[in-house]
Amino acid sequence: MTPGFDAVQVRTTAVGMRRDIIEMVAAAGSGHPGGSLSAVDIVATLYFGAVLRHDPTDPGWVDRDRFILSKGHAAPVLYAALAEAGYFGRDHLATLRRLGSILQGHPDSKKTPGVEVSTGSLGQGLSVASGLAAGLRTSPDDDRTVYCLMGDGELQEGQVWEAAMFAAHHGLENLVAIVDDNGLQIDGACTEVMCVGNIASKFAAFGWKTFEVDGHDVSALYATLSAAREHAGSPAVVVAKTVKGKGVSFMENNANWHGKAPSAEEREAALAELSVIEGGA
């Protein structure tokens, strides 16, 4: 049911997702635009670039791939994708973070169709994804793949490396971790707050197959994610170099936009910038 990869279509969808993120966070009056915008092209490629096997009309489809947003504060990017895919009506986006909404401040699997597991406390997603990958691998030709998106700051959580050990030890080749390497965390540059060092090297040292890619080049993302999926014998990690706040000039590379909603004026300015398709169409 998944069509082939179409770069223009993915880029077009990504612009729409960025607009949704700005609009929903502005409407909510709080939230995390920076790390949502940095992950848009990754998530768009997964959901709309023929990478993730899923069926919005049947969120519980047993043969689907699984996506876990370990960096749960980037919930808006996930909600934008799920709404666009049709897991729920777009009218819900305006209810983000409101009392009674199906769209909680951080992903809640009990409330939101398409959310596989609740996240928000950082550093846990890769463990859950590992357990899920182990649980899904019922036969050698079972190719259901688990994708787990983490932030680069999140890698400071020690549990990530417990999971890295586990996944490699068990040869979880149906697990693909993706690092949204935007270089910033709440308190500033990751390298200044707490430098993790070379991310790919660290995963390689744990026994993972590693890939590095421009996290805003959807064609490269498609090729890399596909290669990571096809890789056999070990789990794979895709370190995607990204720009925090990507697509909105005044938010780009600015840690202050990690967890702050745009004002009405800023919202308009952001949407004006997001009216053209990046790279042309």
Added chain:
Amino acid sequence: MGRATREAFGATLVELAREGIDVVAVEADLSKSTTTATFADVYPERFFNVGIAEQNMIDVAAGLAVAGKVAFTGSFAVFATGRAYDQVRNTVCYSGLDVKLAPTHSGITVGPDGGSHQMIEDIALMRVIPGMRVLVPADFQAAQAAIRLAATTPGPFYVRLGRVAAPDVHPEGFELELGRAYVLREGSDVTLAACGVEVHEALMAADLLAEKGISAEVIDVACIKPLDVDTLVASVSKTGRLVTCEEHSVLAGMGSAISEVLSEACPVPTRRIGMADVFGTSGEPAELMEHFGLTAPHIFAAAMELFD
């Protein structure tokens, strides 16, 4: 003398697997101590040792549960609940997953390993999380039943298991119902509500009280959450006095849970037996039970205070 409650863990998982329940076990390098090794020997493909990494243990179990498994976790109570609290709260319970914590070595009867390894706050930590159910089996039979109940009831469970042999208080084939307490001995003058190894101590205290002409009702509060309010209210309505007995801190444990509801539903003079807001210490289990005032004579003395 009966067997340790932990001995029921791995063996019951084997039984459940044989019966067709899709149980898996995730362990953190303590499979011989917790007895999950028994399960691993029979079902190696269903056993995952994460090494010394308890946070990962809980979340790997969460992932297995998302994949449709009934996922049990091992390790010791102090690590499974303390070190991995956020994982239990934010991933297992917040998502409402089929993860069943059944750590062993709870309470002071861990013995010589000392206070660092004697978990006396686990009931407190687990029972305050929305959606978590808390079972404290008193003996081997109850432990088998608790593991079985946890495996066959959807959602998160905490089953508190112990290291040392626990005297039998329940018959072979005992079945545990969710939200039910068990009146093991009927009485009219004072209610002794206990859990875990304290159930046997309470039964012995009831004998001591009988020698004084006092009729004690002994209740095994095997299920601390949800609590069997009806049975407890019915009992204290009759006796008018309550002693709670637990191998756990008196803060926020079973005695607190009971007091919370009875203070609204049927307040009666109460004494709480347990660890008095202190850490444990090294020593033999029996010595420690005496040292910290958890044995039958202490329960007897606390009950007698209610008749002054």
